[in-house]
Structure formats: structure tokens, C-alpha cells
Amino acid sequence: MAAEHIPAIRANRAEGDAEAAYDDGHLRVEHDNYYVACAGEVLRFRRAEFLLLSRLARNASRVVKAEELWRHAWGGNKPYNAESLHVHVYRLRAKLAHFGVRIETMVNVGYRLVPAAEAQERRSA
Numbered sequence: 001m002a003a004e005h006i007p008a009i010r011a012n013r014a015e016g017d018a019e020a021a022y023d024d025g026h027l028r029v030e031h032d033n034y035y036v037a038c039a040g041e042v043l044r045f046r047r048a049e050f051l052l053l054s055r056l057a058r059n060a061s062r063v064v065k066a067e068e069l070w071r072h073a074w075g076g077n078k079p080y081n082a083e084s085l086h087v088h089v090y091r092l093r094a095k096l097a098h099f100g101v102r103i104e105t106m107v108n109v110g111y112r113l114v115p116a117a118e119a120q121e122r123r124s125a
Helices: 003-014 047-058 066-074 082-097 116-124
Strands: 021-023 027-030 035-038 041-043 102-106 110-114
Touching (some): 047 082, 066 082
16 A cells, blocks of 8 residues: 555544545545545535445445446345446446546456556656
8 A cells, every 4th residue: 555545544543433434545435425535526416326326435446347337226126237337337437437437347347446546656657
């Protein structure tokens, strides 16, 4: 884990629940409140989009398997559909792109939220 990510994790733990929110200084996701803000602007998402983003934020910097994302957003109500998941992630990316938030694809595996510090490092390099 890069040192840049530690302050956000410490801030969450100081609030009493490390799982309550993801905050990398640029993107904030409050999992229980369905709240997302980026660069100080509150963002609105459809339920499935929020659930996908929330699962990715809970696992920032790690690849989340596509099937896990699907189960988190739709539970057992719908059979896994890779194409449908791809469309939902595409729409989520489009909404976040304006703010420089990136979601990477690992083909045939899953997706990964790129934390702000890592994205900034890549832009600078």
C-alpha cells in the first residue's frame, strides 16, 4: 500500500468504522449513506452504479472479480451477465471521467478503482 493512501484509512478508523467510508482526498464514498462526492461536488448515481462503485472503493487498488461485483449489485436476483456488467461499468466510468477517477479493467477477471494518488502519479510520469 502506498503511503499516500494511509491518511484516508486513518481518518476512517478515527471515525470508528474503517468500513464506513472511502476517502482518498479526491473521491469520497460513504457506503451506508449512498453518498458520493468528488472534488467537493456531490454526485448522483443509480442504485446499481453506486453499489458497483462502493464495492470497488472498499477494495481500492485491488482487482475485484466481475462475479463479485455482480453479486454485490444484484444479489441472486439475476444470473451473472458479463455484457450487462460491462455496460454498467462503462456508464459509471463516463460519469467519473470528468473528475479524473479511473476504473481499470483486467480482461476476463474484473475491475479496479485507481486511487487518486496513483492516478496523479501516472499523469505526472
